[in-house]
Amino acid sequence: MTFDFLRTIRFQDTDAAGVVYFARLLSICHEAYEASLQASGIDLKTFFSRGAIAVPITHTAADFHRPLLCGDEIIVRLTPTPTGPDSFEIAYQMLNAGGKSAAIATTRHVCIETATRQRHPLTPELTQWLQQWSPTDSSPTAATPPD
Amino acid sequence: MTFDFLRTIRFQDTDAAGVVYFARLLSICHEAYEASLQASGIDLKTFFSRGAIAVPITHTAADFHRPLLCGDEIIVRLTPTPTGPDSFEIAYQMLNAGGKSAAIATTRHVCIETATRQRHPLTPELTQWLQQWSPTDSSPTAATPPD
Amino acid sequence: MTFDFLRTIRFQDTDAAGVVYFARLLSICHEAYEASLQASGIDLKTFFSRGAIAVPITHTAADFHRPLLCGDEIIVRLTPTPTGPDSFEIAYQMLNAGGKSAAIATTRHVCIETATRQRHPLTPELTQWLQQWSPTDSSPTAATPPD
Amino acid sequence: MTFDFLRTIRFQDTDAAGVVYFARLLSICHEAYEASLQASGIDLKTFFSRGAIAVPITHTAADFHRPLLCGDEIIVRLTPTPTGPDSFEIAYQMLNAGGKSAAIATTRHVCIETATRQRHPLTPELTQWLQQWSPTDSSPTAATPPD
Numbered sequence: 003m004t005f006d007f008l009r010t011i012r013f014q015d016t017d018a019a020g021v022v023y024f025a026r027l028l029s030i031c032h033e034a035y036e037a038s039l040q041a042s043g044i045d046l047k048t049f050f051s052r053g054a055i056a057v058p059i060t061h062t063a064a065d066f067h068r069p070l071l072c073g074d075e076i077i078v079r080l081t082p083t084p085t086g087p088d089s090f091e092i093a094y095q096m097l098n099a100g101g102k103s104a105a106i107a108t109t110r111h112v113c114i115e116t117a118t119r120q121r122h123p124l125t126p127e128l129t130q131w132l133q134q135w136s137p138t139d140s141s142p143t144a145a146t147p148p149d
Numbered sequence: 150m151t152f153d154f155l156r157t158i159r160f161q162d163t164d165a166a167g168v169v170y171f172a173r174l175l176s177i178c179h180e181a182y183e184a185s186l187q188a189s190g191i192d193l194k195t196f197f198s199r200g201a202i203a204v205p206i207t208h209t210a211a212d213f214h215r216p217l218l219c220g221d222e223i224i225v226r227l228t229p230t231p232t233g234p235d236s237f238e239i240a241y242q243m244l245n246a247g248g249k250s251a252a253i254a255t256t257r258h259v260c261i262e263t264a265t266r267q268r269h270p271l272t273p274e275l276t277q278w279l280q281q282w283s284p285t286d287s288s289p290t291a292a293t294p295p296d
Numbered sequence: 297m298t299f300d301f302l303r304t305i306r307f308q309d310t311d312a313a314g315v316v317y318f319a320r321l322l323s324i325c326h327e328a329y330e331a332s333l334q335a336s337g338i339d340l341k342t343f344f345s346r347g348a349i350a351v352p353i354t355h356t357a358a359d360f361h362r363p364l365l366c367g368d369e370i371i372v373r374l375t376p377t378p379t380g381p382d383s384f385e386i387a388y389q390m391l392n393a394g395g396k397s398a399a400i401a402t403t404r405h406v407c408i409e410t411a412t413r414q415r416h417p418l419t420p421e422l423t424q425w426l427q428q429w430s431p432t433d434s435s436p437t438a439a440t441p442p443d
Numbered sequence: 444m445t446f447d448f449l450r451t452i453r454f455q456d457t458d459a460a461g462v463v464y465f466a467r468l469l470s471i472c473h474e475a476y477e478a479s480l481q482a483s484g485i486d487l488k489t490f491f492s493r494g495a496i497a498v499p500i501t502h503t504a505a506d507f508h509r510p511l512l513c514g515d516e517i518i519v520r521l522t523p524t525p526t527g528p529d530s531f532e533i534a535y536q537m538l539n540a541g542g543k544s545a546a547i548a549t550t551r552h553v554c555i556e557t558a559t560r561q562r563h564p565l566t567p568e569l570t571q572w573l574q575q576w577s578p579t580d581s582s583p584t585a586a587t588p589p590d
Contacts, residue, residue, distance in 0.1 A: 013183055013197050014176045014319070016312035018366050018491050020198060023308055024500045024550075025473065028466040029161045036160055036220075046220025050160050050459050051167060052346070059465040063504035072183075072312050073193025109465075161464055165344050165457035165513050171353040171403075172326065172455070175319040197312050199493070206318040210357035219459050256318075307477055307491050308470045314492060323455045330454055330513075340514025344454050345461060366477075367487025 004079050005041065005135045007034035011074040021069035028062055031094040031107045034078035042131040055125060056116045060089075064107035068098060075099050082135050088113045088121045090132055152188065152282045154181035154225040158217050168216035175209060178241040178254045181225035189278040202272060203263045207236075211254035215245060222246050231279050235260045235268040299335065299429045301328035301372040305364050315363035322356055325388040325401045328372035336425040349419060350410045354383075358401035362392060369393050378426050382407045382415040445520055446482065446576045448475035452515040462510035469503060472535040472548045475519035483572040496566060497557045501530075505548035509539060516540050523576050529554045529562040531573055 009030055017023040022030075036046055049057075070076060079095040089112045096105040115122045124132070156177055164170040169177075183193055196204075217223060226242040236259045243252040262269045271279070303324055311317040316324075330340055343351075364370060373389040383406045390399040409416045418426070450471055458464040463471075477487055490498075511517060520536040530553045537546040556563045565573070 010184070010187075012176075012180050013193075013311055013313075014179065014317055016197070017307055018310035018312070018314045018493075019307075019497060019499070020312045020314075020493050021499075023470075024503060025308070025466045025469040028469065028503075029159075029464075032161065032466065033159050037157070040157075040220065046160075047218045050163070050219045052459075052461050056460060058460070058462075058510070059507060061504075061506050062465060062469075063502075065502050066500060069499070071194045072197045073187065160458055160460075161466070163459035164454055165346075165459070165461045166350060166352070166454075167346050167459045167461075168352075170323075170455055171356060172319045172322040175322065175356075176317075179319065199312075199314050203313060205313070205315075205363070206360060208357075208359050209318060210355075212355050213353060216352070304478070304481075306470075306474050307487075308473065310491070323453075326455065327453050331451070334451075334514065340454075341512045344457070344513045365488045366491045367481065 003135060004081055004137065005034070005038040007037045007078040007080065009033065009076050009078060011070050011072055011076065013072050015070075016072050021071060024064075024066060027066070027070075027096065027105050028064060028107060028109075030076075030096070031078060031080075031092075031109065034080045034094060035092060035109070038080050038082075038135055039131060042127070042134050044127050044131060052116060054116055055113060055122055057111045057113050057128070059109050060112050061110040062108065064105055066105045068102060068104045070098065070104050076104060080135065081137060082132050084124070084132050084136070085110065087123050090124070090128070150282060151284070152181070152185040152227040154184045154227065156180065156223050156225060158219055158221040158223065160219050162217075163219050168218060171211075171213060174213070174217075174243065174252050175211060175254060175256075177223075177243070178225060178227075178239075178256065181227045181241060182239060182256070185227050185229075185282055186278060189274070189281050191274050191278060199263060201263055202260060202269055204258045204260050204275070206256050207259050208257040209255065211252055213252045215249060215251045217245065217251050223251060227282065228284060229279050229282050231271070231283065232257065234270050237271070237275070237279055297429060298431065299328070299332040299374040301331045301374065303327065303370050303372060305366055305368040305370065307366050309364075310366050315365060318358075318360060321360070321364075321390065321399050322358060322401060322403075324390070325372060325374075325386075325403065328374045328388060329386060329403070332374050332376070332429055333425060336421070336428050338421050338425060346410060348410055349407060349416055351405045351407050351422070353403050354406050355404040356402065358399055360399045362396060362398045364392065364398050370398060374429065375431055376426050376429050378418070378430070379404070381417050384418070384422070384426055444576060445522055445578070446475070446479040448478045448519040448521065450474065450517050450519060452511050452513055452517065454513050456511075457513050462512060465505075465507060468507065468511075468537065468546050469505060469548060469550075471517075471537070472519060472521075472533075472550065475521045475535060476533060476550070479521050479523075479576055480572060483568070483575050485568050485572060493557060495557055496554060496563055498552045498554050498569070500550050501553050502551040503549065505546055507546045509543060509545045511539065511545050517545060521576065522578055523573050525565070525573050525577070526551065528564050531565070531569070
């Protein structure tokens with residue numbers, strides 16, 4: 003099961019070149035990540051507060067294919083994948099209204115203890131979130147394709 | 150008829166104090182303005198591009214009543230009012246999930262010719278938008294013009 | 297003594313209209329506020345962290361006079377004024393490279409205990425900051441208290 | 444010759460986790476890029492306007508090593524490299540006050556005709572900028588490291 007996040011491009015997303023500012027596309031990917039966490043029942047207030055456990059981003063990358071303009075309705079398709087007992091990666095596909103790729107991006111996240119910044123196993127709620135949205139979850143019994 | 154815009158507070162809206170950054174609340178009000186324009190059939194790509202006519206903000210003000218946190222679901226209630234042949238004002242009420250006021254804000258806009266920056270009468274699409282969302286539109290006693 | 301903050305307008309400050317996004321000007325005012333705190337020896341890490349005392353903004357207003365473009369070098373002239381034992385107001389004047397007003401703005405701040413959100417007297421470091429940058433400080437005829 | 448850009452981390456750069464928001468670090472890299480263009484005499488108003496030629500970012504990547512806090516004074520060390528007749532890449536090294544790496548990043552840029560979005564040779568001013576800040580410029584005689 004993939005997670006699709008619908009987003010309208012806003013005026014403040016754009017810059018003087020008339021299109022979405024490059025770094026803003028990564029913020030929009032993060033919004034999709036937040037929405038997927040909420041869809042799994044995770045409380046964002048707690049999750050993104052400075053609690054005992056945090057899941058900072060250690061790496062990001064993006065390729066920009068087509069410019070996006072104010073008012074554009076886009077889909078951000080999010081696919082998380084576990085990469086270890088304490089880490090995961092998210093792939094994002096940004097599709098414009100015509101279904102063409104506007105951009106692709108990835109973020110890598112590592113679960114840490116906030117106080118020591120030492121790695122910490124993924125929390126049960128993150129494991130559940132990964133199972134819910136990861137394509138590998140339903141694979142053994144996937145008699146029908148996920149979409 | 151008022152225009153209600155639903156918005157989830159995102160991580161990037163917050164700052165190190167753990168709540169929404171003050172200026173970001175004004176950006177969120179502007180998102181509500183954009184959504185109301187779209188709801189009136191106005192094409193945002195054209196409207197917010199550098200065309201012959203622009204409607205810059207000349208004044209803004211806001212009072213902040215309650216902090217908003219990441220994940221909060223808020224309503225931005227928007228009420229536009231004409232203030233002259235070439236200008237209007239928008240009042241915004243930001244309500245938190247409990248229906249209490251998180252903030253109120255206003256923006257004043259003046260219609261200008263982009264090239265000369267001289268005032269220009271409101272365009273027909275803006276006049277229609279004002280009629281659609283302004284509370285004075287349906288006023289049965291509006292024998293006199295609003296200003 | 298007034299505090300002058302020099303700032304170059306950046307690409308990310310602009311929007312598709314080709315000029316600085318209105319809410320961003322308030323963020324730039326806040327940068328000037330931060331720089332003035334630093335200039336008084338206040339540690340920003342502590343000041344803007346979620347400590348026992350916070351100084352949230354309760355009100356803001358701005359008038360926009362001239363558009364600002366990417367690359368513009370501006371001055372933000374900041375003047376704080378105490379408004380009570382637990383509050384102050386800051387006036388900002390934004391001057392473009394030609395010395396003309398691009399915008400004026402104000403922010404009002406109230407000192408609170410973070411836990412209870414009850415008002416709390418201004419801290420000694422804020423009182424000193426007010427004395428340093430407030431025009432009433434160096435007034436040779438200040439026979440009356442500033443408020 | 445490398446280009447060093449000094450930047451103070453601002454409150455609006457941070458998020459509710461108390462540190463700089465990941466995508467904001469890429470915006471700060473772009474600020475360094477803009478500053479390097481200005482240092483080569485390029486007029487940013489024209490360069491980042493919607494003129495006949497544009498230089499959009501086609502790819503970006505970043506690794507985050509250490510969190511940055513409000514008030515931190517950082518250096519962004521920028522090194523551009525030509526990657527073809529119509530493209531270049533910029534490497535950014537973000538150093539914290541202690542001289543340790545907070546992050547590294549790259550952006551890839553392609554010169555295009557805005558109207559057709561077809562590739563276009565780098566303009567003379569960009570070629571000069573590349574020569575000024577690229578480490579390959581001084582390479583023939585670089586018996587000693589550039590700094």
